[in-house]
Amino acid sequence: MITISSKLPDVGTNIFTYIGKLAHQHNAVNLSQGFPNFSPDPKLLQLVDKALKGGHNQYAPMQGTFTLREIISEKIKTLYGKTYHPESEITITAGATQAIFTAISTFVRQDDEVIVLKPAYDCYEPAIELFGAKVVPVQLEGPDYKIDWNTFKSAIGPKTKMVIINTPHNPTGTIWSENDMLQLQEILKDTNIILLSDEVYEHIVFDGKAHQSVSKFPDLATRSIVCSSFGKTFHVTGWKVGYCIAPKSLMEEFQKVHQFNVFCVNHPTQKALTEYLKTPGHYLDLNAFYQKKRDYFLEAVKGSKFEMIPSAGTYFQLLDYSKITNEGDTDFAERLIKENKLASIPVSVFNLNNRDDKQLRFCFAKTDDVLDQAAEILNGI
Numbered sequence: 415m416i417t418i419s420s421k422l423p424d425v426g427t428n429i430f431t432y433i434g435k436l437a438h439q440h441n442a443v444n445l446s447q448g449f450p451n452f453s454p455d456p457k458l459l460q461l462v463d464k465a466l467k468g469g470h471n472q473y474a475p476m477q478g479t480f481t482l483r484e485i486i487s488e489k490i491k492t493l494y495g496k497t498y499h500p501e502s503e504i505t506i507t508a509g510a511t512q513a514i515f516t517a518i519s520t521f522v523r524q525d526d527e528v529i530v531l532k533p534a535y536d537c538y539e540p541a542i543e544l545f546g547a548k549v550v551p552v553q554l555e556g557p558d559y560k561i562d563w564n565t566f567k568s569a570i571g572p573k574t575k576m577v578i579i580n581t582p583h584n585p586t587g588t589i590w591s592e593n594d595m596l597q598l599q600e601i602l603k604d605t606n607i608i609l610l611s612d613e614v615y616e617h618i619v620f621d622g623k624a625h626q627s628v629s630k631f632p633d634l635a636t637r638s639i640v641c642s643s644f645g646k647t648f649h650v651t652g653w654k655v656g657y658c659i660a661p662k663s664l665m666e667e668f669q670k671v672h673q674f675n676v677f678c679v680n681h682p683t684q685k686a687l688t689e690y691l692k693t694p695g696h697y698l699d700l701n702a703f704y705q706k707k708r709d710y711f712l713e714a715v716k717g718s719k720f721e722m723i724p725s726a727g728t729y730f731q732l733l734d735y736s737k738i739t740n741e742g743d744t745d746f747a748e749r750l751i752k753e754n755k756l757a758s759i760p761v762s763v764f765n766l767n768n769r770d771d772k773q774l775r776f777c778f779a780k781t782d783d784v785l786d787q788a789a790e791i792l793n794g795i
Contacts, residue, residue: 437757461686478506533764582727714789
């Protein structure tokens with residue numbers, strides 16, 4: 415037998431795999447995993463079919479097709495007022511997770527420190543640990559998951575190499591305000607800290623509010639790598655296509671690693687997305703589309719014993735069950751699957767020291783009939 419010393423000894427099966435398997439075993443209505451159960455726009459599928467039949471089936475350029483990078487540059491300029499040069503500051507990636515992993519592997523070294531705001535999506539910390547760096551967690555506070563800026567500032571030290579933020583935020587559905595970004599900009603000013611900004615839900619923000627991309631803030635933009643997802647935006651998570659933007663000096667280093675990681679990304683989907691992005695409504699209308707689903711779900715469960723603060727962004731809604739039971743959220747989530755046939759994600763697994771606020775995360779990117787089934791179960795508890 416070969417003796418193996420694991421580089422990630424504390425990492426096991428993630429919560430999404432575990433809950434997904436349990437939901438399948440018990441034939442539960444599944445509002446746990448974050449992907450839509452409905453089809454993408456037929457026009458987008460037709461464009462992919464056209465690209466496949468048009469012969470775009472060999473390697474794309476390492477950075478991504480230039481026309482796609484051009485239209486991404488135009489989109490960012492229009493939305494956030496920042497110009498990223500398509501030749502040197504944009505890279506098409508195999509989803510946002512690959513972009514995040516590549517960014518961490520590019521810049522984080524042994525014994526560096528990386529600040530992660532908790533609750534945090536579960537792909538950040540293993541990548542940091544894989545490269546021998548230390549995670550410095552900062553817990554978001556209160557039912558609205560606000561950042562304590564004094565706590566954040568005190569977490570910065572001489573070994574801080576990177577800060578990772580996520581807005582709109584998974585799993586809580588909160589968003590950062592302009593003031594949050596200005597506070598972050600002021601704290602990081604005159605430091606050599608890199609900011610990694612996970613903005614995969616940038617086009618899913620509710621109630622007339624605007625997404626505050628780091629690209630809108632000059633000093634943040636000069637130190638930031640921004641990761642975005644076409645999969646989240648266009649209901650095609652299985653395509654695993656996203657993109658990364660950064661100043662030239664950062665992007666040059668990013669691409670050195672990217673070329674030996676995936677080299678390039680699915681060519682026909684890049685061609686299709688180029689055409690599809692020429693109609694801004696395909697992404698600008700997403701806020702209203704998902705706000706309608708959020709409101710439908712909240713209206714359907716308003717008679718339940720669960721308490722909720724309406725999600726401000728993403729397609730996730732937290733429900734507080736503290737008036738129902740004192741059980742831990744992982745235990746309650748398991749019981750909901752086994753006894754009530756409804757799957758959700760316990761939030762404590764993303765928190766510092768597994769802090770349990772008696773909250774479950776539900777994905778409302780589902781058809782109305784599925785949301786109705788879930789609401790009937792929730793109202794009966």
